[in-house]
Amino acid sequence: MLYSNLFTRTRKQAPKDEVTVNAKLLVQAGFVSKLMAGVYSFLPLGLRVLRKIENIIREEMDVIGGQEVYLPALHPAENWKTTSGWDKIDVLFKIKSRTGKDYALGQSHEEVITPLVKEYVRSYKDLPIYVYQIQSKYRDELRAKSGILRGKEFGMKDMYSFDLNQADFLKFYKQAKKAYLKVFQRCGLTAKVTEASGGDFSQKISYEFMVLTKAGEDDILYCDKCEYCINLDIAKTKAGDKCPKCQIGRLIKARASEVGNVFDLGSKYSKDFNFYVLDEKGKKVYPIMGCYGIGVTRLLGVIVEKYHDEKGIVWPKTVSPFQIHLVSLGDDNKVKNKALRVYQELLGKGIEVIWDDREKVSAGEKLAEADLLGVPIRLVISDKTKDKIEYRERESKKIKLLSSAEILASL
Ligand SMILES: [Zn+2]
Structure with a gap:
């Protein structure tokens, strides 16, 4: 991509109305733009990062047998009344149409996926089923203040598992846990897994999944x-x-951000929607459901919280735009x-490159x-680098003078 074609601009200063590092840097660098508290637009650079994170998640969900779908964000109120969510979930966004009909904006999708899967499943032989999507979610938050860490509208991967019994659910949970840890690791993060009491409807x-960061909203204790x-x-x-588990280590207190979660939903939703299958003996069985979330936009914010210095963001290679x-x-x-030649060579090798080709912009500003x-x-290519190119790693700040052939070989 040519920098001169990019319609967004960086700002000289971080925005004054943002408190957290992720929001300051992402807005200043032109990755996101705030529409209102808790609602952000993703701009070309930010969207490239978001798509990379989504694809990492997608690959790992596919590995454990997830089937991707894309469900509506706008739901009929009836589905939420069926599960009592309409009255019990205070963050549920409710909309009235001009004809007086009630709708909800999805903050989760059990109310949509359960009747959907019910349409297609008849026999115990049809289970297990693992379905996921990557989609926007809505929460009527009173305090949306941590940049993209806690929003009214945010990106989420939510997967739902339908198993015949609790043992099968637990077996799948173990696989999902491994896949989750791999997702976070591929994004450059180390997550710790806490066992917590359930949310609104979780019976179990x-x-x-917690990542240590000062910008987090939770305090955790973990064993060293x-x-x-x-x-x-x-x-x-x-x-x-x-430590109550190993009896050897000591507990350390740390601030953390929740980047993923798993809820054991039991048969709450399958019973609410009268979704059952017949087992081998012809007996009715209500499937055991699990819900597995990853806050996709939040994850992007947490990566910035971890990977930055006084000059800006330091993206891990796997998610860099x-x-x-x-x-x-x-x-x-x-x-x-010479720069044009190098740019074309890199593109020709399938390397993602942004070329700051702008004219009449100072060296200091570009760097x-x-x-x-x-x-x-x-x-960096300048008349000072002569027939070589200055190669610098953002993280280590190591500088080398290399030929274009040496650079291509190193990539
Ligand atoms: Zn321990």
Whole structure:
């Protein structure tokens, strides 16, 4: 992509009305734009990152047998009345049409997926089924203040499992947990899994996937020796205590952001929608459901919270909007022609590159913007670099002078 074609601009200063690092940097660098509190537009650079995160999630969900669908965001009120969600969920966005009909904007999709799967499933032989989607969700939040970490409209991956019994659900949960940890790892994050009490309707346990960050909204206690982790809200233990699981490690208190969760829904929704299958003996069985969420836009914000420095964002390679940020300095024709050659060579190799080809923009400005945008590798071509190219890693700040052939070989 040519920088000169990009319709967005970076800002000299971080926006004053944003408090969190993720919002300050993402708005300043032109990745997102705030429409109102808790609602953000994704701009070309931000959308490229979001799509990469979504594709990582998609690949891992497909590996464990997920089938992707795309469900409506606008739901008839009846479905929510069937499950009592209409009256019990205070963050549910409710809409009245001009004909006086009531609708809800989805904050989750059990109310849509359960009757949908019911249409197609008759026998126990049709189970298990794992269905997921990546879609916008809506919550009538009173305080939306952490940039894209807590919004009124946000991107979410939600998967629903339908199993014949609890043992099958637990078996699948273990697979889903592994897939989740892999998703977060591929995004450059280490997640800890807490067991927490359920949400509004969960009859059983729920699991939260937490990433340590100062911008988080939860306090957790985790063991320095084993996997044990618990949300401080419900913990009977405190920081410094001996780990109740391994009896060896000590508990450490940390601020964390919830990037994923799993709810064991039991047969709550299958019973509400009278969705049953007949087992081998012809007996009615209500499927056990699980709900598995990943906050996709939140995940993007958490990555920025973890990967930045005083100059800007430092994207992990796996989710960076581009692999290379090519900068040509000066308006000398020789420099420009060389940059064009390198740009075309990189494109020809299938490498994602943004070329700052703008004229009459100072070297200082171009380099500062490259730091702010946070692409992992910066290549600079100027009359000073002669027949070489300056190669610099955003993270390590290591600078090398290489030929274009050496750079192509290193990629
Ligand atoms: Zn432990």
